[in-house]
Amino acid sequence: KKIVVLISGQGSTLQALIDACAIGQIPAQIVSVISNKADVFGLERAKSAGISHRVFLRKAFDSNLAMDNAIGDYIDNLGADLIVLAGYMKILTPEFTQRFAGRVVNIHPSLLPKYPGLNTYQRAMEAGDTEHGTTVHFVNEEVDGGAIILQAKVPIFPEDNISDVEQRTREQELRIYPLVVKWFMEDRLKLVGTQAYLDGQLL
Numbered sequence: 001k002k003i004v005v006l007i008s009g010q011g012s013t014l015q016a017l018i019d020a021c022a023i024g025q026i027p028a029q030i031v032s033v034i035s036n037k038a039d040v041f042g043l044e045r046a047k048s049a050g051i052s053h054r055v056f057l058r059k060a061f062d063s064n065l066a067m068d069n070a071i072g073d074y075i076d077n078l079g080a081d082l083i084v085l086a087g088y089m090k091i092l093t094p095e096f097t098q099r100f101a102g103r104v105v106n107i108h109p110s111l112l113p114k115y116p117g118l119n120t121y122q123r124a125m126e127a128g129d130t131e132h133g134t135t136v137h138f139v140n141e142e143v144d145g146g147a148i149i150l151q152a153k154v155p156i157f158p159e160d161n162i163s164d165v166e167q168r169t170r171e172q173e174l175r176i177y178p179l180v181v182k183w184f185m186e187d188r189l190k191l192v193g194t195q196a197y198l199d200g201q202l203l
Ligand code: GRF
Pocket: 007, 008, 009, 010, 011, 012, 013, 014, 042, 086, 087, 088, 107, 108, 109, 134, 170, 173
């Protein structure tokens, strides 16, 4: 089975997926890493792991749709089973999310449906929340809006600053993202209509 990972930056969750594939926790191979930014550290991680990688720059295309169609064609040519968004910071077109419906997952650093979008740590702290977390979900045309697969919660303590909460949350991301990808690769995880199922059970 084949995985393609889309990144825009550091690739911290990408690294967790690379490691999980290397030790056989995920029974699949990352066949390519795609970035919409040149020279990001995530691409170095792909290189170090001997994974092929490709950059698609928006400015090389006439439209978002043209770019997403090119990425989609590249992914189809690779024969990828699953597309994993790992810090991919560009919103995918509805045409792309429909083309690969049920085969794209994302990780978002909040307890969705709370705080879709950016600056989630800051927003949680400003709201006085006592817990935060991260969510793995199927991707649909709504940003951070698809069916929820798995969440991990972390506490927010009164003395915390943003980076404390971020670090605590990111630690959980490294744990839950490989687990979800493993489920998918074992054919245990499915999107049926708008809902996610694990082992036939509604999540
Ligand atoms: C993760 O925290 C994830 O929740 C968000 O992007 C981050 C991973 O990207 N979607 P990176 O390691 O900063 O490139």
